[in-house]
Amino acid sequence: MAKFEGYKDIYVFVEQKNGTVAEVGYELISEARKLVASIPEMGYQVVGALLGSNITDKAQDVIAHGADKVIVVDDELLKDYSTQFYTDALTQIIKEFKPDSFLTGATVLGRDLAPRVAARINAGLTADATKIEIDTEKAKDGEALLLVTRPTFGGNLFGTIVCPDTRPQMATIRPKVFDMAPVDASRTGEVVSFAPKWETTEPEVTIDKVVEKIVEGVDITKANILVGAGRGAEGCLDLVEACAKELDGVVCATRAVVEDGYMDKALQVGQTGKTVRPSLYIACGISGAVQHVAGMEKSDMIIAINRDPQAEIFTIANMGFVGDVNEVLPLLVEEIKKAKAA
């Protein structure tokens, strides 16, 4: 008899707001597809958990992004995010359907919801994961043990965490860590409506007013070209901006530059900033500390400018200039201008 009788499949929480699904849900579904493919002997499916109000029509999108099945809870109580009702609903989904693993985006909402659900059902949760694998050897014996890796000790080490004693194995994963597979609108799957039994429909917290956050400037996670400023470029930020402008790109920064007061925290890339994956990342005067690299190493092309030939950034760069940013950047901008004019 299997160790965890009845537990199966990899579930993904499909976060949505006002009917718009957060991309991280689709990124996790894409990764879950790879995980189930690595253990064909288990016959696992990828299942989305979609909670909200008037969201049933989104289930097909979830299937088109790679889910085999979607559990939908469509209820007026779930219109806006509420820790109480979302935890109640998700806990009941887990008790009813018995997922073997349950993945949630490490968004503000996911970081609130997942630990509460885990505590309710007494399951293990690994927060802020950067890599997920399955022990394929154990799968031969009928156990789909998740190996969840996350940075630890300030990002200087990576730890791999397993939860062998409880189910589901839960993890939160940051947005942009995984690729989103192409959408296949012809995919078919099963949509299951689930109605939770509410112990109370009285909210513990009432929301008087929702004030939309004013987002100033651009969102670096959506930029296709980023020019990153490190401490070595603090004296020539105008050149960094000029380079970004010529390339129709956006400026971002290391934590050092943010802490020194030159740039806003919203522009910080890295472990305690944002994870980005542009097609081009130009690192100007950036040493390549592991905490910064964690947020940009998945960029398609990395070009580094640093006067120290031993700088760590060169170990992950596709192309590098050893030199002073004050000298290299004007030349680069000039060449970009010429190339655009040609």
Ligand SMILES: Cc1cc2nc3c(=O)[nH]c(=O)nc-3n(C[C@H](O)[C@H](O)[C@H](O)COP(=O)(O)OP(=O)(O)OC[C@H]3O[C@@H](n4cnc5c(N)ncnc54)[C@H](O)[C@@H]3O)c2cc1C
């Ligand atoms: C828990 C924790 C979380 C962290 N999170 C983050 C994070 O999210 N993001 C982040 O970025 N950091 C983070 N850090 C900080 C990180 O460890 C580094 O300190 C930081 O990334 C260094 O920034 P930097 O490369 O700009 O500066 P430095 O390390 O000071 O490097 C400056 C570089 O510029 C080069 N240079 C200097 N002058 C010039 C010049 N004129 N021309 C060319 N090159 C020049 C130098 O050779 C050097 O390599 C974190 C640290 C901790 C402990």
